[in-house]
Amino acid sequence: MIRPQLADAFTPRAGVLDLWEIDLARPISESDRDLLTVEETAKADRIIIESKQRQSYRARAELRRILACYLDADPGALCFAYGEQGKPALLPDPERGPAPLCFNLSHSGTVGLVGVIFGAADEQLGVDVEETRPSREFASIAESFFAPDEVEVFRRLPVAEHPAAFYRAWTRKEAYLKAIGTGLSFASSAFSISFGRGEPARLLRTTRAGDHPSRWRMIDVPCPAGYAAAACWSGPELELRHFFAPCSAPAPTSRATYSSAT
Structure with a gap:
């Protein structure tokens, strides 16, 4: 970790x-x-x-x-x-x-x-963090928003594992949606991710035109108790670094604006 x-x-x-x-x-x-x-x-x-x-x-x-x-x-x-x-x-x-x-x-x-x-x-990069709420109706939400194969996986899990599994799935799915920048205009049931206990995070299937699971990398992100988080990006595997904000790098010697080009 x-x-x-x-x-x-x-x-x-x-x-x-x-x-x-x-x-x-x-x-x-x-x-x-x-x-x-x-x-x-x-x-x-x-x-x-x-x-x-x-x-x-x-x-x-x-x-x-x-x-x-x-x-x-x-x-x-x-x-x-x-x-x-x-x-x-x-x-x-x-x-x-x-x-x-x-x-x-x-x-x-x-x-x-x-x-x-x-x-x-x-x-392309997407991250998602969610405050967890253990008392939610996880099975009902999963049936509404998860892909059919994900729902089947969820149903087979012991009820005691539902909260953790739900937030693993939800944050991984949100991270992918945020990476591709479509929001919910691309249905959350139109792609599948792994979320079984101990199973590496990865995109399993997507119906998005021109896309393929092999393009994507996905991880769970360590975060404080009571939260779950994930990141998803296109491209190769990357080394990870995790910092507390704010960034306290030395003050810049020159100032770029990154505003509209003229």
Whole structure:
């Protein structure tokens, strides 16, 4: 198991999947507010539930700090574009061009998770973290959202194993959906993943046009008690590193903006 470490000596490295754990229980700071755009602030301020609003502010601010560590950039100057299903991507810097990385963000409860692959801008990456709730009707939810072969596997499990198995499956499936950027426009029943106890995480089957399970790698991500998490990416196997946010790399000597190209 890879346990998170402090990022005091953080240095970006290619060929590595970096996983950043964010503490969303911390109060929103003025620094957090200052980093967000007017649009991000307005979106967060529309959230009525205080804990959800804090999640939005803290997750977005820490995402900016983390990405800035890789890009030698001002975190407040980073500009994002969003796919049809809301998947974020960095806009190119006018002078340096596209950012040399792919990333993804997830948050639930008081835990945020950011995945970054440096030097792999063309790869696809998805991460998912979920706060677990042991009292849910897991069998009913599985029948509604899992693929038929996954439902059969789930039914054969002892009831005592349902909570852990459900969240293994759910986070792995969400990580794949987030990696391909389709959200639920690609049905969660249209592909299958492994989730048996002790079974390595992997994509088993997908009906997505032009896709194949051999393209994908998948792992469970260690996280605090009461949470489950997974990551999924296209491309080769990668070394893993796990950090606590915020990133505390040395201050950049030059400042890229990664805003719209002119």
